[in-house]
Amino acid sequence: MGRRAGAPEVNAGSMADIAFLLLIFFLVTTTIETDAGLDRMLPPIEPPETDVIIKEKNIFQVSINKNGQLLADDELTDLKALRAKAIAFLENNGDGSCSYCKGKKDPKSSDNPTKAIISLKNDRETKYSTYITVQNELVAAYNELRNRESMRLFNRKFTDLEAEYLNPETSPELKEELKEKVKRIQDLFPQKLSEAETSSN
């Protein structure tokens, strides 16, 4: 066959090899991950100027010792029972001012959710995994109550609302609307989880 007019075709047979090489490079360096975890606010280092007097019954004291045992409100508690206990404390509604609470109105427990504080204390030798589990249970207690109220008011879970609100792909108008809802639920059960300084022994 005679030579035709026009440039000869470039041999593209090695293109696959080159592409493979790049592919393997990116495969190796890739880490597909979106980090997730428990969000917490640490207390500021300067103590607040006005000393607030908190009644002891409004504090739910959780202590973890170095063996991973749990003391909740002066009772040895199993980790699995912590969530229910925290919920009972948060919505106890001792002074009857909380219309949406379903607590037992025990006068020895918290007055209302806005006053209820959970204090978490740990030993220096407590394992991190135990600490995270306890944190998780306490956050779960708040989330469970908030979800319940959110379902009643907006017919959607609070955790879903919040996730959508925090998602950067949500449009600004929707965000504004969600912000109000999220704020409203948060005000019903404000998260007051204090992390006291670690005890040294």
Added chain:
Amino acid sequence: MSKFAKKKSGELPAVSTASLPDIVFMLLFFFMTVTVMKDSSLKVKNELPVASEIKKLEKKERVITIFVGKPNREFEKTYGTEPKIQLNDKFASPSEVGDYILMERAKKSQDLQNVLTTSLKIDKDANMGLISDIKLELRKVNALKVNYTTGKGDAFSNIK
């Protein structure tokens, strides 16, 4: 020689590999777009605990990461087997955490400096003593927003 000469029959035609580059390129582009380059290599064991009530850490540029865990085997001789803090690429003591946070904060643009989150990637076998020290240092430099970075799962599986 006629142009439409019949091929010799009996021979299997070769499978065309002409579309192979396209397929590979497709994969390549996928991985190129989802890739996040590692900015520091881990020198400590970093097995995160799991939790169920987690929130996603959006926007990587707003996050400062601190690793804690046992030094890897090749560093055991110099740094021992007790959990250590890793900042960027080197081991550090708790007192250096504050400076590190301030330094990282200064690197970020002005409008991000107030919304930074500190992601604590802590090995599940670490003790709370070291973490309390880190927390105290963070409070000293007013980096109050922290995220205990964990995997997703049943929290009770942390405790064997």
